[in-house]
Amino acid sequence: MSQEAVNGVPCRGKVLTLDTMNPNVKRVEYAVRGPIVQRAVQIEKELREGAKKPFTEVIKANIGDAHAMGQKPVTFLRQVLALCSYPELLEDNKFPEDAKKRARRILGACGGQSIGAYSASQGIECVRQDVARYIEKRDGGIPSNPDNIYLSTGASDAIVTMLKLLVCGEGRGRTGVMISIPQYPLYSAALADLGAVQINYYLDEDKCWSLDIKELRRAVTEARQHCNPRVLCIINPGNPTGQVQSRQCIEDVIRFAKEEHLFLMADEVYQDNVYAEGCAFHSFKKVLFEMGPEYSSTVEMASFHSTSKCYMGDIQILNHTVIIQAYLNKKDPISLCSILIRKSKRTLQPSHMYSTQNQLLFPERTAVLAALAEKARLTEQVFNTVPGITCNPVQGAMYTFPRITLPQKAIDKAKEAGQVPDMFYCMRLLEEEGICLVPGSGFGQREGTFHFRMTILPPTEKLKIVLQKIRDFHQRFTQEFS
Amino acid sequence: MSQEAVNGVPCRGKVLTLDTMNPNVKRVEYAVRGPIVQRAVQIEKELREGAKKPFTEVIKANIGDAHAMGQKPVTFLRQVLALCSYPELLEDNKFPEDAKKRARRILGACGGQSIGAYSASQGIECVRQDVARYIEKRDGGIPSNPDNIYLSTGASDAIVTMLKLLVCGEGRGRTGVMISIPQYPLYSAALADLGAVQINYYLDEDKCWSLDIKELRRAVTEARQHCNPRVLCIINPGNPTGQVQSRQCIEDVIRFAKEEHLFLMADEVYQDNVYAEGCAFHSFKKVLFEMGPEYSSTVEMASFHSTSKCYMGDIQILNHTVIIQAYLNKKDPISLCSILIRKSKRTLQPSHMYSTQNQLLFPERTAVLAALAEKARLTEQVFNTVPGITCNPVQGAMYTFPRITLPQKAIDKAKEAGQVPDMFYCMRLLEEEGICLVPGSGFGQREGTFHFRMTILPPTEKLKIVLQKIRDFHQRFTQEFS
Structure with missing residues (x-):
């Protein structure tokens, strides 16, 4: 805090400054909302104000924002949402009976039959029962206990809450949390x-x-020199990398977690988004139980899903004492209860679908998934025709994370400008083509390699333009710096 | 972590146990969701299963859960919510034009015209503009800049975010935060x-x-011995105590904050709930500006409001560098953006009301406030007829915090049972009359005094029964332990 004297009167700086703010918050970085996105917003404003650019619109492929990309909301879910918001519509015969039935069930579980009432901290019981039945069905009948289900304001909130419970200790005893690189920056931000x-x-x-x-073994062994590794986070299907783990790999991870005495956090929010032939989603919970009681009764695990089309995220906790659950029940009280209606962002809303006979729901769901599978193939195929871009198959989720080869001169130029090379590349792409991607450095990558993350969500026709523009740009960029 | 050997094989305890969980989380207490509420839920279950009790229903007067208490949602807001959720209804002529207009404005600001899209971290711009105009109108024309407005998932979330930014230092340099006693336990929980x-x-x-x-002076002077006081939190109108601060008092507080170099946090979520004659709500922002530039350009302040009937809470930040605002913009990214539709709990939704010509809105608002004013008077009047209960006027907010005199024998009995005396009292009230209140100890009170918090929200006829039951119980309890 700066303290200068003006005319003998001490002049104090502000209470809240960069020097005096919470250092943990200062460390937080969040690439998917970083400087490149801020510049994209600025360019959009310039375009609106009539600025001349080599393009007429900015295409934001930096974030998995399905609805902004024109994906249609699922009709059934929106009907239920409208009915719960304004129950007078229950008398309206334009709404199908199954949507009304679902809305009545939810309203019946709300205080005063209003979604404006507080819910229990853990979430509305009837919704937790539905979620448990959905998980049982998904996992081939392995029992799921609604008492182990916690509803939250999205999976991000649940993941942060769980991490917060697990972090303790100081110095060499400080909790270490294993995360994949590349990773989704929620994790690094929360850990910071x-x-x-x-x-x-x-x-x-x-x-x-x-x-x-x-x-995994290398990482945990090195970490034990300077901290106390207690948690292993897995994202499957992967974000930003789009891979889908094999059943064998999941078994190996579970065995490793047991041997190394780690709490498993399985982030499975993209479980419905699997496209590649020969790939299938296997839940950590199902594999854990199929490995027998030696594992299922000892390995501690929390898995996360995000219904995310509307309503809530959920968290499922296994092998976990009742006392800790009471704390989870107590924690959420800071927000008093999970939020009853929430925004919808992803493609599907499985937990609330299983029982409905809605005529529209399954065709809508199938259409969305088929379009995504087609776009996943298209993306991989086009990128791999570009010299200097290498792209793994997009097996699942909604992103591709291709590797880009950058000429040494471009790397030098970026350093001169004080930018990491892939940020320099993405900024140039934004300025020249109006396409907003996230540099790989925002997710982490091996030293000396460069990537970007792009969502495959744009409508097919627009995605084709995006891919074409990136191809042209990459060739131009490579020539310029060769 | 316990490490025992069974047959030579080391047997390790769980990763996550009470001993190994985050000690900060362990310290968190949240009275309004504490053991008494858990017991109330249990009793409700027992009643449903046919248990015989001296009552047929549990009345939960522990929490300001307006809709659960039968308060009607505001029609206009629910219509806008339904229209935004399911835009097909925009074609329906059952909806009034002003609700459609509002819904179109909100949808127009959403990516892909869908409330399922992500918003900017700070909140949708057009809503922030509306909020700024509302604040200007409330404050008699003092300018409000939309760039200083942050939309959050409710005021609780905004308060925790702001506190988090402000906390730093270790040992004697640790940030101290001044809070009123009695307080709303969000504050103690967040600080822990x-x-x-x-x-x-x-x-x-x-x-x-x-x-x-x-x-205030006594508290800050003592605290400077062992920490670094940096923040002063004020709740006006008060929760749980229901007082409304005078303009003079607010001026004095602002002067004190300047002298002691404290960041002011003004929690004004009950600003529309003022009932007592001669009381009026004065916003800290308005008073600060009316005190002239010596104060308005130096005192750092964040004020909090919760539209809370639906949509979002908001936070307004003054005298605050752009850099810190960038961090606030960055922080929220952990949740990526504020949640677009949210539950509605309180009585009014002012920020979104100012411009509408809706025919229903003002009568509905007036009716709700008139009923609350009547219940505030009734509550004070009845409690003050009971020997051993003293009750201040409920000038604002939605709670009363009467003081109760407990016989020494009851205090001794409570200690025997390992309970604080007012918890012992409230538990007995719950078991005997089915009324759920929160003991004063959950909010803090002067040593040797006892209170409870009760919401005045139940419908008048039910509130009369509640007051009668508490009166009878208090007399019986006092006799039993005299």
């Missing part, structure tokens, strides 16, 4: 915020971003 | 969670829970 130690394990780009137990 | 130092200042019960600058 909590003051936990981030332990990086690298995915194998040469093997389609697969996870290698030897690499 | 952040590891900040809680500095108590006591409200003056004998003067209708007013705030005395001498008491």
Whole structure:
């Protein structure tokens, strides 16, 4: 705090300054909302004000914002949302009976039959029951207990809450949390915020971003020198890398977690988004139970899903004492209860679908997934025709994370400008073509390699333009700096 | 972590146990969702299963859950919510034109015209503009800049975010945060969670829970011995105490904050709930600006409001560098953006009301406020007829915090049972009359005094029964232990 004297009166600086703010918050970085996105917003404003650019619109392929990309909301879910918001519509015969039935069930579980009432901290019981039945069905009948289900304001919120419970200790006893590199920056941001130690394990780009137990072992062994590794985070299907883990790999991870005495956090929010032939989603919970009681009764695990089309995210906790659950029940009270209606962002809303006979729902769902599968193939195929771009198959999720070869002169030029090379590349792409991507450095990558993350969500016709523009730009950029 | 050997094989305890969880989370207490509420839920279940009790329903007067208490949602807002959720309804002539207009304005600001799209971290711009215009109108034309407005998932979320930015330092340099006693437990919970130092200042019960600058001075002076006081939190109108601060008092607080170099946090979520004759709500922002540039250009302040009927809470930040605002913009990214549609809990939704010509809105608003004013008077009047209960006027907000005199034998009995005396009292009330209140100890109170918090929200006829039951119980309880 600066203290200068003006005319003998001490002049104090502000209470809240960069020097005096919470250092953990200062460390938080969040690439998907970083400087490149801020510049994109600025360019959009310039375009609106009539500025001349080599393009007429900015295409934001930096974030998995399905609806902004023109994806249609699922009709059934929006009907239920409208009915719950304004129950007078229950008398309206334009709404199908199954949507009304669902809305009545939800309203019946709300205080005063209003979604404006507070819910229990853990979430509305009837919704938790629905979620448990959905999980049972997904996992071939392995029982799911609604008491182990917590509804939250999205999976991000649940992941941060769980990490917060797990972080403790000081110095060499500080909790270490293993995360994949590349990673979704929610994790690094939350760990910085909590003051936990981030332990990086690298995915194998040469093997389609697969996870290698030897690499996990290397990472945990090195980390034990300076912190206390307690948590292993897995994202499957992967974000930003789009891989889908094999059943064998999941088994190996579970065995590793048991041996190394790690709490498993399985981020499975893209479980419905699997496109590649021969790939299938296997839930960590199902594999854990199929490995028998030696594992299922000892390995502690929380898995996360985001219904995300509307309503809530959920968290499922296994092998976990009732006392800790009470704390989870207590934690959420800071927000008093999960938020009852929430924004919808992803493609599907499985937990609330299983029982409905809605005529529209399954065709809508199938159409969305088929379009995404087609775009996943298209993306991989086009990128791999460009010299200097290498792209793994997009097996799942909604992103591609291609590797780009940058000429040494471009790397030098970026350093001169004080930018990391892939940020320099993405900024140039934005300025020249109006396409907004996220540099790979925002997610982490092996030293000396460069990538970007692009969502495959734009409508097919627009995606084709995006891919074409990136191809042209990459060739131009490479020539310029060769 | 316990490490025992069974047959030579080391047997390790769980990763996550009470001993190994985050100690900050363990310290968090949240009275309004504490053991008494858990017991109330249990009793409700017992009643449903046919258990015989001296009552047929549990009345939960522990929480300001307006809709659960039967308060009607505001029609206009629910219509806008339904229209935004399911835009097909924009073609429906059952909806009034002004609701459609509002919905079109909001949808027009959403990516892909869908509330399922992500918004900017700071919140949708057109909503921030509306909020700024509302604040200007409220404050008699003092300018409000939309860039200083942040939309959040409710005021609780905004308060925690702001506190988090402000907390830093270790040992004697640790940030101290001044909060009123009694307080709303969000504050103590957040401070425990952040590891900040809680500095108590006591409200003056004998003067209708007013705030005395001498008491603020005492508290900050003592605290400077062991921490670094940086923040002063004020709740006006008060929760749980229901007082409304005078303009003079607000001026004194602002002067004190300037002198002691404190960041002001003004929690004004009950600004529309003022009932008592001669009381009026004065916003800290308005008073600050009316005190002239010596104050308005130096005192740092964040004020919080919760539209809370639907849509979002908001936070307004003054005298605050752009850099810190960038961090606020960055922080929220962990949740990526504020949630677009949210639950509605309180009585009004002012920020979104100002411009509408809706025929229903103002009558509905007036009716709700008139009923609350009547219930505030009734509550004070009935409690003050009971020997051993003293009740200040409920000038604002939605709660009463009467003082109860407990016989020494009851205090001894409570200690035997390992309970604080007012918890013992409230538990007995719950078991005997089915009324759920929150013991004063959950909010903090002067040593040796006892209180409870009760919401005045139940419908008048039910509130009369509640007051009658508490009166009977108090007399019986006092006799039993005399």
